[in-house]
Amino acid sequence: MKKINWILLSFITLIIAACSFSDRGELVGTQGRKAWFHPQPYGTVYIPTGSIHMGANEQDVPMAMLAPNKQVSISAFYMDETEITNNEYRQFVDDVMDSVVRTKLGEVAPEKYMQNDEEGNPVGLNWRSKIDQDDIKANKDAFTDMYYSQEETYYRTKQYDVRKIIYKYEYIDLKSAAQFHKKDGYAKNRKDFKHDEEVKIYPDTLVFIRDFTYSYNEPLATVYFWHPKYDDYPVVGVNWHQARAFSAWRTTHLNSFYADNEENIVTAFRLPTEYEWEYAARGGRDQNLYPWGNYYVRNAKGCSLANYKPGRGEYDSDGGHYPIRVSSYFPNDFGLYDMSGNIAEWTSTAYETNSNLFTHDNNPEFQVDLKQDDSEVKETYKRKVTRGGSWKDVAFFTQCGTRTYEYADSSNSYTGFRCVMSYIGRSNKDKK
Numbered sequence: 001m002k003k004i005n006w007i008l009l010s011f012i013t014l015i016i017a018a019c020s021f022s023d024r025g026e027l028v029g030t031q032g033r034k035a036w037f038h039p040q041p042y043g044t045v046y047i048p049t050g051s052i053h054m055g056a057n058e059q060d061v062p063m064a065m066l067a068p069n070k071q072v073s074i075s076a077f078y079m080d081e082t083e084i085t086n087n088e089y090r091q092f093v094d095d096v097m098d099s100v101v102r103t104k105l106g107e108v109a110p111e112k113y114m115q116n117d118e119e120g121n122p123v124g125l126n127w128r129s130k131i132d133q134d135d136i137k138a139n140k141d142a143f144t145d146m147y148y149s150q151e152e153t154y155y156r157t158k159q160y161d162v163r164k165i166i167y168k169y170e171y172i173d174l175k176s177a178a179q180f181h182k183k184d185g186y187a188k189n190r191k192d193f194k195h196d197e198e199v200k201i202y203p204d205t206l207v208f209i210r211d212f213t214y215s216y217n218e219p220l221a222t223v224y225f226w227h228p229k230y231d232d233y234p235v236v237g238v239n240w241h242q243a244r245a246f247s248a249w250r251t252t253h254l255n256s257f258y259a260d261n262e263e264n265i266v267t268a269f270r271l272p273t274e275y276e277w278e279y280a281a282r283g284g285r286d287q288n289l290y291p292w293g294n295y296y297v298r299n300a301k302g303c304s305l306a307n308y309k310p311g312r313g314e315y316d317s318d319g320g321h322y323p324i325r326v327s328s329y330f331p332n333d334f335g336l337y338d339m340s341g342n343i344a345e346w347t348s349t350a351y352e353t354n355s356n357l358f359t360h361d362n363n364p365e366f367q368v369d370l371k372q373d374d375s376e377v378k379e380t381y382k383r384k385v386t387r388g389g390s391w392k393d394v395a396f397f398t399q400c401g402t403r404t405y406e407y408a409d410s411s412n413s414y415t416g417f418r419c420v421m422s423y424i425g426r427s428n429k430d431k432k
Contacts, residue, residue: 035432036264038424041254044078045335046428047280047420054278055356056401057289067401070356072364074279076427079272080418082326082337083234083345084246086225089203092246095253096167096201097160100146101131108139162202169248170196173369197371199245203237207413208322220322220413232325234343234416240384240408241372243271243346243417250419272420273365274349274385274403281339281388281400283332289399291332291339297395305329306341307391308398315391323391323414340398344386344406346417351383351405370408382408390414 023031040046055069102125106113113129114122136143148161177193205225208217224230225237238246247269255265272280281291288294292305299305306329307320315321319328320342327337348367349355355366368381383405389397392414396402406415 038266038428040428041078041266041269041421043080043082044421045081046423047074047077047079047276047334048427049076050074050279050284052279052282053287054275054401057287057294057399064353066353067403068354068356070361072275072279072361074276075363076423076425077272077276078421078423079276079280079334079336080420081331081335083343083416083418085232085326086235087231089235089238089246090225090231092167092249093165093201095249096165098131099125100164100166101136101143102127104142104146105131105135105139108142109135163200165200165202166198167201167245167249168196168198169245169252170194171248175367176369195369195371197241197245199241199372201242201245203235203242204239204411205237207237207411211413217413234323234326234338236323236343236413236416237411238416239411240271240346240406242411244348246417247271247419267422267424269419269421271346271348271417273363273367274347274387275359275364276420277345277347277387278400280334280336281332283334283336283339285333289401291336291400292330297398306338306389306398308341308389309392309394320391339388340400341389341393342391343388343414343416344390344393344397344404345388346406346415347385347387349385350381351385351403352380372409384408386415 051071051073053069053071054067056067060066060068102113106122106125110122112132112135113126115124115126117123146160146164148159152161153159171194173193173195177190180188180193203225206221208220208224209215211217224233225235251268254269258265282288283291285293290297290305297305297308297310304310304317304319307324309315310317323343326342329338329341331337332339348365350366350368350370352366356364359366368377370377370382384407385403386406387403389395389399389402397404406412
């Protein structure tokens with residue numbers, strides 16, 4: 001008992017000493033700041049800082065110079081251990097739908113679904129209030145436009161109009177702000193670099209039919225995204241703008257939790273640069289051909305090491321006819337699954353054939369700010385690098401150094417994405 005009292009007394013003494021601290025005129029920094037370590041987001045893998053020789057691993061016979069070799073250094077980051085799945089993306093869709101419903105309820109029942117300032121004026125949605133289905137039924141006329149009209153209804157089933165599921169977010173164009181500030185100091189307002197974006201986020205479920213002419217893929221088109229059997233399969237039919245919108249939502253979702261608990265917020269989720277992606281895919285093995293090593297796409301027992309197209313007209317000898325459940329194959333040495341095959345993955349990088357030749361060797365990136373309705377941007381800048389190859393690609397496209405592209409506004413049945421988050425600090429092994 002005496003020991004406990006002594007500990008309590010010592011603790012109180014320390015608190016009093018901290019409160020009455022005097023810097024005695026010395027430079028000691030702001031006091032009272034707690035030590036902080038970057039928490040690892042659920043479902044991610046830590047990728048340490050390192051250097052790598054990136055680019056093609058095989059001889060460039062046609063001299064295309066699409067992936068010339070280059071040594072670069074990459075800072076530490078967290079990366080999703082698998083591609084974003086249907087169920088994870090559905091959480092995004094459901095959350096946005098919830099906000100749409102809540103906004104409409106705020107218009108018809110502001111006393112319950114809106115937050116008020118000290119004078120009683122509504123200042124925003126009350127996210128803590130639980131949506132009452134009776135309120136929706138009582139104000140059903142306000143929700144009429146959220147459903148498909150009678151003419152568009154299939155099989156007499158009342159369904160939400162997915163075209164109304166729109167995510168609105170804002171982002172800051174820091175690259176433009178940095179360049180302008182270098183020239184003209186504080187001549188511009190911060191708002192000039194803030195951009196608003198509205199994105200229809202529901203995946204294009206018809207991609208399986210559209211991508212392959214004279215092929216019967218209707219069953220996948222009708223069940224792939226929503227059926228629970230496919231919950232752990234990678235989401236497809238998502239374009240680059242939708243992937244970026246998901247990253248913005250995920251950032252807000254996590255940082256809102258930290259803010260509510262009075263904790264420090266973290267850096268944003270985002271799409272990886274193609275350089276980060278390649279560094280992560282190699283798993284710490286410099287110049288390896290595939291995430292698992294060199295030369296072979298089958299192991300000693302003849303089993304495929306990824307979901308790809310082994311030969312003409314042959315899709316299923318590797319165990320995957322279409323996209324398959326994530327993490328069905330062994331991870332690379334970083335612990336990342338499906339960095340080769342299954343589905344190709346969006347990156348943030350604009351596709352330029354010779355970008356390796358002019359990008360920096362420290363955290364390189366060739367990025368172009370691109371909005372959905374941006375008609376003034378060069379056509380080539382609308383191309384975004386995709387990496388990893390997919391279930392319908394031959395082995396060449398599953399190599400770590402192979403780069404190709406898709407247009408940012410396009411979606412298909414063989415491209416998805418995963419997110420990264422820049423690590424705050426030097427290393428997760430640092431003690432302070």
